[in-house]
Amino acid sequence: AQKVTQAQTEISVVEKEDVTLDCVYETRDTTYYLFWYKQPPSGELVFLIRRNSFDEQNEISGRYSWNFQKSTSSFNFTITASQVVDSAVYFCALIDTGRRALTFGSGTRLQVQP
Amino acid sequence: DAGVTQSPTHLIKTRGQQVTLRCSPKSGHDTVSWYQQALGQGPQFIFQYYEEEERQRGNFPDRFSGHQFPNYSSELNVNALLLGDSALYLCASSLYQRGSYNEQFFGPGTRLTVL
Numbered sequence: 001a002q003k004v005t006q007a008q009t010e011i012s013v014v015e016k017e018d019v020t021l022d023c024v025y026e027t028r029d030t031t032y033y034l035f036w037y038k039q040p041p042s043g044e045l046v047f048l049i050r051r052n053s054f055d056e057q058n059e060i061s062g063r064y065s066w067n068f069q070k071s072t073s074s075f076n077f078t079i080t081a082s083q084v085v086d087s088a089v090y091f092c093a094l095i096d097t098g099r100r101a102l103t104f105g106s107g108t109r110l111q112v113q114p
Numbered sequence: 115d116a117g118v119t120q121s122p123t124h125l126i127k128t129r130g131q132q133v134t135l136r137c138s139p140k141s142g143h144d145t146v147s148w149y150q151q152a153l154g155q156g157p158q159f160i161f162q163y164y165e166e167e168e169r170q171r172g173n174f175p176d177r178f179s180g181h182q183f184p185n186y187s188s189e190l191n192v193n194a195l196l197l198g199d200s201a202l203y204l205c206a207s208s209l210y211q212r213g214s215y216n217e218q219f220f221g222p223g224t225r226l227t228v229l
Binding site for chain 2: 004033035037042043044045046047050052091093095097099100101102103104105106107
């Protein structure tokens with residue numbers, strides 16, 4: 001069975017601080033995809049990134065970066081120089097190509113204080 | 115380019131009633147998935163439709179049913195509503211690709227309250 005664990009329920013930082021959101025996953029499949037979504041107060045899930053299990057290269061997109069490590073089954077997300085607009089709930093999710101349904105973690109609420 | 119749209123935005127029902135939620139996928143997408151998100155939790159997969167058939171189903175009772183139309187839009191029906199069905203219902207669309215996987219794009223959701 002698939003499982004995604006986001007141990008951090010809520011994180012509060014001051015603007016311009018760096019913050020890392022942790023994600024640990026479990027799957028028996030060798031082919032799978034990992035995702036991060038952002039859910040602002042409006043409720044709509046916004047896609048941030050997709051990684052497949054064969055690509056362990058870290059990725060940077062502006063102030064966002066992702067660290068994928070298969071050895072520890074982790075896919076962590078770092079926001080550099082956080083801004084108030086980054087305040088939201090962030091979800092890590094997993095999918096295997098056989099099932100095609102996203103398994104989400106419980107989410108991490110990030111509050112960035114001005 | 116319109117994204118995923120859902121209607122209605124909010125809905126209030128009483129226990130035992132039936133409800134229908136609607137979703138129009140993003141242009142060019144052919145697959146629709148439905149998720150239930152209870153307050154403070156991550157979304158839970160209900161089912162997925164492709165080529166007008168239910169292809170995958172999560173751990174939800176038969177009270178939850180759906181349909182996909184030839185234009186790829188979809189409906190989610192819930193019968194005999196329970197208080198525990200109160201949640202945000204999210205629709206997601208994607209483009210089916212055999213042997214691979216494309217990201218799902220989500221709509222704004224329908225907030226269902228059961229009294």
